[in-house]
Amino acid sequence: MSVMTGETTAPGTDIEPTDRPPARGIAVADRGELAVEHAAVGVEIDHLSAYYGQHLVLRDITLTVQPNSVTAIIGPSGCGKSTLIRCLNRMHEVTPGARIQGQIHLDGDPIYVPGVDPVVVRQRIGMVFQRPNPFPTMSIFDNVVAGLKLAGIKDRALLQEVAERSLRRAALWDEVKDKLHAAGGALSGGQQQRLCIARAIAVEPEVVLMDEPASALDPMSTLKIEELIDALRTSYTIVIVTHNMQQAARVSDRTAFLTVGDDGAGYLVEDGPTRQIFTNPQRRLTEDYISGRFG
Amino acid sequence: MSADARTRLGDRRIRRRRAIDRLMRGLLWLAAAVAAIPLVLVLAFVLIQGLPAFNLALITQDPVPAGFPGGGVAPAVVGTLIMVGLGTLIGTPVAVLTGIYIREYAGGRGATGIRFLIDVLAGIPTIAVGLFAYGLVVVPMGTFSGLAGAVALAVIIIPTVARVTDEMLGLVSGSVREAAYALGIPPWKTIVRVTMPAAATGIVTGILLGVARIAGETAPLIFTALGNQRVTASLAEPMDALPLRIWVYASGPYDAWHQQAWAASLVLVLLVLTFSILTRFVLRRRAARLA
Secondary structure: OOEEOOOOOOOOOOOOOOOOOOOHHHHHHHHOOOOOOOOOOOEEEEEEEEEEOOEEEEEEEEEEEOOOOEEEEEOOOOOOHHHHHHHHOOOHHHOOOEEEEEEEEEOOEEOOOOOOOHHHHHHHEEEEOOOOOOOOOOEHHHHHOHHHHOOOOOOHHHHHHHHHHHHHHOOOHHHHOOOOOOEHHHOOHHHHHHHHHHHHHHOOOOEEEEEOOOOOOOHHHHHHHHHHHHHHOOOOEEEEEOOOHHHHHHHOOEEEEEEEOOOOOEEEEEEEEHHHHHHOOOOHHHHHHHOOOOO | OOHHHHHHHHHHHHHHHHHHHHHHHHHHHHHHHHHHHHHHHHHHHHHHHHHHHOOHHHHHOOOOOOOOOOOOOHHHHHHHHHHHHHHHHHHHHHHHHHHHHHHHHOOHHHHHHHHHHHHHHHHOOHHHHHHHHHHHHHHHHOOOOHHHHHHHHHHHHHHHHHHHHHHHHHHOOHHHHHHHHHOOOOHHHHHHHHHHHHHHHHHHHHHHHHHHHHHOOOHHHHOOOEOOOOOOOOOOOOEOOHHHHHHHHHOOOOHHHHHHHHHHHHHHHHHHHHHHHHHHHHHHHHHHHHO
16 A cells, blocks of 8 residues: 655646556547547545545545446535545645545556656546636636647647537537637536536546536536436446435436544445445445435 | 513614714715825826926927926936836736745745745835845946836835735635646646636736836935936936936926926826726726627
């Protein structure tokens, strides 16, 4: 087990060459044409503990995320659900003082070892946040292709193509196709969130993390996001954090239940097929939680 | 307690509260008025006193010897444009990069330390900054010069712009930075392409304030630019500046000088106003393109 302090790569330094193949987000340019079918990959979380300074927030999580499936992470407030998925794309360490112990493997390769650039990890593992966060100074079009454009891709036709396909997949194309050059911030909350999903999938990540993606949205927008997750499951490995158990039951193939221990740190109670977790949980804590007796 | 008594009590309280509300509102209004009055008075004074001597000759001709009619303050206009421009060109990049360093890289304790130093620099009397530029530029060059003046002005603009850059970057939502990181955009590129554009309007406003401030500085130019009776574009010679010229003319004994001092003040005010209105106009156009 390797132990690492989670420090952000020294900003301003060039991306260190690693001995792994280039990330998909970058490979897009070379392939020219994008494969629509996807070799989505799995993620293994191996004895992961997460800290903020001296404060332990997640204790010893071991969990496998199956490829091409939707894994829901549920649990009461403060159990570290968001921290857990932020560890998956090395976003946890962006917070000053945050660090982890343990290891996470993406498609068999460890992501917490020296020489692995968090920037490359994040190109392969996309993320959608709780609150829609489009780039304020960019148009809808520029928001969608921001990941490609800022990676140096200038090919106008390719950008157009990626923008249209990503917006179609995010079920937003019909609503914005006539105003692609309007500001992203001018859309409604639900549209902004779908824009953020389009932006995340435009760089062709293998895994998409969603941190309560519908909790700030109205029921209609929530429904759209859930339909979207359902449509994306064939192409991506999706991990979704939700405090809404019905949502977990509706959209996920597998569910992991976390709760808070007496020491204030979150830990994994059980995980398994969603049907089993909701109909025949193995642990009393899980049963109490899903039947609404606590949390 | 009867219902009547409660009602009477309630009434008295609400009347008292309304009276206090009116009083406090009045005080606040008065304070705002007192703050705004000097601006209006200064502008009105400068306009009324400056207009009689405000003509083309003023900004196109060299000064004439005392007691002779006519002449202008052309060397001062040119000198101010050159030194303020050069000072801004030298100071602003340093300041903006300092602001970026403080907000994005320095980290908690480092940021606090540098902010403190910058605030101390902002508080140093500008005449002392002038003496510093005297030692740094005038002594080695062996002459007073426009370059020395520009260096002094650059030192003065740095703290203003650095702190504004720092504050404006701080106002950009952390979630936008996270969105960029999560897309696999390196931190430096996030700053250049996402965070800075989001903060640009505020930073430019800060630069404008800085420019307006150094355009009006007199003290730091006394030991550096010194002043000049003729138009020069050479940075290696003494150079005139509007505030210097205003100071000389206003403290002299001649009525014609006083008139020209007022008119030169009007020129200075107009220069700063024009510059700031133009920049705001450009910024608004830029913002409108997106909306």
